[in-house]
Amino acid sequence: MDDEAGGRLAPGARSAAVRVDKWLWAARFFKTRSQATEALDAGHVKVNDLRAKPSREVRPGDTVEIVIGSVARTVEVRGIAERRGSAPMAATLYRETEASVLARERERDLRRFANTPEADMHGRPTKRDRRALERLRRS
Numbered sequence: 001m002d003d004e005a006g007g008r009l010a011p012g013a014r015s016a017a018v019r020v021d022k023w024l025w026a027a028r029f030f031k032t033r034s035q036a037t038e039a040l041d042a043g044h045v046k047v048n049d050l051r052a053k054p055s056r057e058v059r060p061g062d063t064v065e066i067v068i069g070s071v072a073r074t075v076e077v078r079g080i081a082e083r084r085g086s087a088p089m090a091a092t093l094y095r096e097t098e099a100s101v102l103a104r105e106r107e108r109d110l111r112r113f114a115n116t117p118e119a120d121m122h123g124r125p126t127k128r129d130r131r132a133l134e135r136l137r138r139s
Contacts (some may be wrong), residue, residue, distance in 0.1 A: 016080045020047055020064070021054040026081040028090040029066055029073075044068070064094070071107065074100040 009072065017061040017085045018026075039045055045052050046065040058064065062077045075094040084090070087135065 017059045018080045018082050019054060020045065020056045020058050021051050022082050023058050023077070023080065023093070024064075024066070026090065028083045028084070028087060029068065039066070039068070063097075069102060070139040072100070073104065126133040 005101060009098055016119045021033055021036040021040055024030055024039070025033040030036040030039065036045075040052055040056075043051050044067040047056055048063055049065075058077050058080070060077050060079065064075050066073045066075070074097045076097065077093070078095050081089070081093055081095040
């Protein structure tokens with residue numbers, strides 16, 4: 001039995017559903033399934049506003065919140081695949097919400113225009129700078 005996204009469903013499956021760790025890997029949010037499992041175990045993934053375990057099943061219409069590093073995404077599941085395919089095929093498995101896209105763009109702009117910590121430093125710290133740093137560390 002094939003689904004609309006080209007992946008295979010388990011034999012005897014009643015509805016289109018797949019483990020969330022497999023789906024995250026197939027949708028190319030993580031390079032490996034073990035990375036997806038680690039993110040799930042760490043609580044960086046929520047399905048329908050509930051913390052998800054790797055064995056949790058996702059179905060089309062579910063909302064998945066994913067935090068990778070400092071980037072948070074909220075996507076709606078549109079297709080199911082158990083196997084990893086091409087990037088264009090993976091893009092058909094989900095639709096990112098408008099609020100998520102705007103938040104990611106705002107974060108990207110803030111990172112781009114923010115001063116880097118080394119912008120204030122000009123080479124090696126002077127003796128005066130080192131003493132100031134030591135005073136900060138002691139307090």
